[in-house]
Amino acid sequence: MTPEELIQIAEERRGQQAAVGKRINVCAAASCMSRHSDKIAEEMSSHAESLGDKAEGVEVRCVGCMGLCSAGPLVEVDHPADEAAGNDAPKTMYRGVSMDDADRIVEAAAGGTTVEQLVQPTDIPYFSRQKRIVTENSGYIDPESIEDYIAADGYSGLVTALTEMSPNDVLHEVTISGLRGRGGGGFPTGLKWSTVAKTDADKKYVVCNADEGDPGAFMDRAVLESDPHRIIEGMTIAGYAVGASKAYIYVRAEYPLAIARLKKAIRQAQKYELLGTNLCDTPFNFEIELRLGAGAFVCGEETALIASIEGRRGVPRPRPPFPASYGLYGKPTLINNVETLATIPWIVRNGGDALASIGTAKSKGTKVFALAGKIVNNGLIEVPMGISLREIVYDIGDGIPDGGTFKAVQTGGPSGGCVPGNLLDMPVDYESLQEAGTIMGSGGMIIMDEASNMVDVARFFMEFCKDESCGKCTPCRVGTAQMLDLLEKLCAKSATEKDLELLKELCDVVKACSLCGLGQTAPNPVLSTLRYFEDEYMGSLVGGVSGDGRPVPDVETKAGAPDRIER
Amino acid sequence: MIATITKPEAPSDDKRWKIVQATMRRNGYSRNALIETLHTVQNSFGYLDEPALRYVAASLRVPLSNVYGVATFYHLFTLKPQGEHTCVLCTGTACYIKGTPELLQHVEERYGIRDGETTEDGKVSLLTARCIGACSMAPAVVFDGEMEGEVTQEQLDEQVEAWMAS
Numbered sequence: 001m002t003p004e005e006l007i008q009i010a011e012e013r014r015g016q017q018a019a020v021g022k023r024i025n026v027c028a029a030a031s032c033m034s035r036h037s038d039k040i041a042e043e044m045s046s047h048a049e050s051l052g053d054k055a056e057g058v059e060v061r062c063v064g065c066m067g068l069c070s071a072g073p074l075v076e077v078d079h080p081a082d083e084a085a086g087n088d089a090p091k092t093m094y095r096g097v098s099m100d101d102a103d104r105i106v107e108a109a110a111g112g113t114t115v116e117q118l119v120q121p122t123d124i125p126y127f128s129r130q131k132r133i134v135t136e137n138s139g140y141i142d143p144e145s146i147e148d149y150i151a152a153d154g155y156s157g158l159v160t161a162l163t164e165m166s167p168n169d170v171l172h173e174v175t176i177s178g179l180r181g182r183g184g185g186g187f188p189t190g191l192k193w194s195t196v197a198k199t200d201a202d203k204k205y206v207v208c209n210a211d212e213g214d215p216g217a218f219m220d221r222a223v224l225e226s227d228p229h230r231i232i233e234g235m236t237i238a239g240y241a242v243g244a245s246k247a248y249i250y251v252r253a254e255y256p257l258a259i260a261r262l263k264k265a266i267r268q269a270q271k272y273e274l275l276g277t278n279l280c281d282t283p284f285n286f287e288i289e290l291r292l293g294a295g296a297f298v299c300g301e302e303t304a305l306i307a308s309i310e311g312r313r314g315v316p317r318p319r320p321p322f323p324a325s326y327g328l329y330g331k332p333t334l335i336n337n338v339e340t341l342a343t344i345p346w347i348v349r350n351g352g353d354a355l356a357s358i359g360t361a362k363s364k365g366t367k368v369f370a371l372a373g374k375i376v377n378n379g380l381i382e383v384p385m386g387i388s389l390r391e392i393v394y395d396i397g398d399g400i401p402d403g404g405t406f407k408a409v410q411t412g413g414p415s416g417g418c419v420p421g422n423l424l425d426m427p428v429d430y431e432s433l434q435e436a437g438t439i440m441g442s443g444g445m446i447i448m449d450e451a452s453n454m455v456d457v458a459r460f461f462m463e464f465c466k467d468e469s470c471g472k473c474t475p476c477r478v479g480t481a482q483m484l485d486l487l488e489k490l491c492a493k494s495a496t497e498k499d500l501e502l503l504k505e506l507c508d509v510v511k512a513c514s515l516c517g518l519g520q521t522a523p524n525p526v527l528s529t530l531r532y533f534e535d536e537y538m539g540s541l542v543g544g545v546s547g548d549g550r551p552v553p554d555v556e557t558k559a560g561a562p563d564r565i566e567r
Numbered sequence: 568m569i570a571t572i573t574k575p576e577a578p579s580d581d582k583r584w585k586i587v588q589a590t591m592r593r594n595g596y597s598r599n600a601l602i603e604t605l606h607t608v609q610n611s612f613g614y615l616d617e618p619a620l621r622y623v624a625a626s627l628r629v630p631l632s633n634v635y636g637v638a639t640f641y642h643l644f645t646l647k648p649q650g651e652h653t654c655v656l657c658t659g660t661a662c663y664i665k666g667t668p669e670l671l672q673h674v675e676e677r678y679g680i681r682d683g684e685t686t687e688d689g690k691v692s693l694l695t696a697r698c699i700g701a702c703s704m705a706p707a708v709v710f711d712g713e714m715e716g717e718v719t720q721e722q723l724d725e726q727v728e729a730w731m732a733s
Contacts, residue, residue: 030700030701030714031701031703031704031716033714034701034704034707034713034714034715034716035704035716069703069704070703070704072703072704212700213697213698214698215658215659215660215661215663215697215698215702216659216660216661216698216702217698217700217702218700218701218702218703221700253606253643254643254696254699254700255700256712291602291603292602292603292606293641293643294602294605294606294641294642294643294644295641295642295643295696295697296640296641296642297697308602309599310599311597311598311599311600311601311602311603311629311637312601312633312637313636313637313640314640314641370702370703371703372660372661372702372703372705373660373661373664373665373702373705374664378702378703378704379703380703410660413660444660444702446660446661446664446702448664452664460660460663461660464697467697468697470640
């Protein structure tokens with residue numbers, strides 16, 4: 001592939017697109033697909049065909065995630081021909097489209113009208129307050145078409161990097177962009193890349209961590225399903241910058257659609273010689289292989305992930321040596337999260353400065369969050385760093401449904417914590433969240449209302465950590481089980497003050513002594529709920545009442561989540 | 568001295584072993600391919616039984632204890648056969664907040680099966696997953712690989728009863 005060929009493919013595809021009068025885009029990401037959006041798209045296609053001349057110029061295609069998952073299945077009608085000609089061409093989005101609506105949407109699109117009852121307004125803050133970099137193509141391109149991706153400037157970053165930049169130039173752009181690891185740790189990406197680049201070795205690896213295990217997080221899944229080529233491009237640029245020629249994508253087996261699309265994308269990229277040997281007529285070779293996880297949360301930890309790729313139990317090992325010097329098969333390995341790698345093509349295309357101009361002093365760029373729980377607009381959002389939690393919850397998320405009152409937002413999954421209402425004006429960046437006792441995490445945000453019992457929330461996460469602890473180090477294996485016992489006692493209102501003291505002490509011990517991130521962060525949900533909702537803990541003691549006399553919400557069920565599956 | 572390594576024989580002449588062999592061959596019978604191979608066995612046979620584990624261990628020249636270790640470490644691998652149909656309840660945070668515990672309790676009470684168990688007639692297995700990434704549609708349930716969002720008790724009963732009657 002030469003730069004000229006790439007431009008030619010892009011122009012050819014843009015030309016094809018500009019010839020389409022009316023285009024019906026149907027969301028085909030997992031969330032809408034589970035509501036049978038693929039069948040709806042089929043029905044629309046066949047109906048358009050049966051209309052014959054009446055539906056001339058109407059094209060039906062599947063696109064990636066449009067973000068507003070709770071209103072799915074989503075369908076958007078646009079007019080590429082008018083847009084290309086510079087004419088006014090308003091787009092229409094439809095929400096909650098069912099099989100029965102398919103035919104009339106096709107007819108309305110063909111006739112230039114709209115189906116008013118189904119229109120989803122797009123001038124609401126949910127859409128206008130977002131800043132889309134990682135998800136710039138989600139909902140706009142067909143994830144299974146490499147030509148669509150190329151037409152949207154895809155692979156131009158890779159080709160530019162290979163033909164016009166040295167690996168050091170790429171490292172420089174990534175470093176000045178200020179990008180930090182989006183998997184949760186927030187380690188500066190440029191520094192990580194430089195470390196791997198500087199290490200001398202005959203073979204190096206790039207690994208994409210797509211083992212999105214945090215309950216309540218589905219950002220990576222949406223990116224993989226909506227724009228798989230973006231990951232391939234990001235990884236290949238990373239390989240060029242650090243001097244690696246082989247890469248693995250470690251993806252959860254729970255994401256079958258993402259796996260299928262990645263496989264297809266890799267085949268397409270190989271066919272276009274964007275993966276393989278002597279890319280862009282340079283000596284640079286690069287290949288990508290998929291590795292499926294098998295359902296172990298701890299495999300998101302980098303050393304455990306390496307063990308799993310090597311076919312062993314996903315058990316972490318002490319660091320140093322860090323994977324940057326001693327990783328996969330003992331070779332220097334660059335491990336980045338999906339979202340981090342998905343930002344890379346944009347950085348190469350627009351320059352590191354462009355990303356650095358977005359966000360706060362220490363947290364640059366944008367972050368994708370998955371909004372879920374008790375919130376009106378469930379779904380995926382991408383916002384600039386530094387935006388306040390209040391804007392996310394009340395403007396973009398449109399507040400709490402059914403007249404409920406906001407109680408807390410949980411970020412960072414089982415490694416994070418809860419942020420209460422009085423801190424809602426806090427900016428969302430790595431440092432502020434850490435100060436508030438939680439973490440950025442991979443981007444899951446669960447919104448809770450008054451009905452949630454915070455002790456039960458802490459118990460839920462502790463149960464998760466206990467189940468997922470790999471069992472290698474004692475503080476985590478035994479500590480999480482002991483903390484869970486105490487939390488269960490609290491939930492059953494049979495705990496004493498002494499139990500609460502013991503729980504606090506255990507939190508410190510497990511945090512300080514565990515081997516890997518899982519154990520070190522396991523006490524976080526307890527610590528943060530203790531910090532902001534101590535009255536609920538006091539109220540959960542034998543005969544206790546909460547500090548301000550409010551009744552503590554009852555733990556709703558006794559069943560809870562089940563014990564570990566007996567095999 | 569010439570040491571010859573003979574490939575172990577497949578546990579049976581079931582054709583599905585060819586698929587398993589293909590996976591191992593594609594990975595050069597490397598021990599790194601252990602998880603990949605177990606995935607293939609489970610996809611082909613539905614679960615991992617002892618002869619399968621022994622065969623994979625011998626083929627990849629990995630100690631049986633390691634194979635057993637890997638098979639029991641990862642939640643996705645199961646050593647017991649599943650029922651004809653599977654019903655996977657998501658117990659992620661969003662689903663937990665929006666009602667999975669009630670659904671679980673309901674299934675346990677009504678059909679007498681707990682997580683990981685199969686109904687007596689072997690028709691339906693109940694499983695749970697730690698977040699399947701369908702948080703915006705909580706509570707989510709996967710019926711035989713098909714994901715359903717915002718599942719109510721009635722919907723769950725309808726599906727399970729249809730299976731049990733079949």
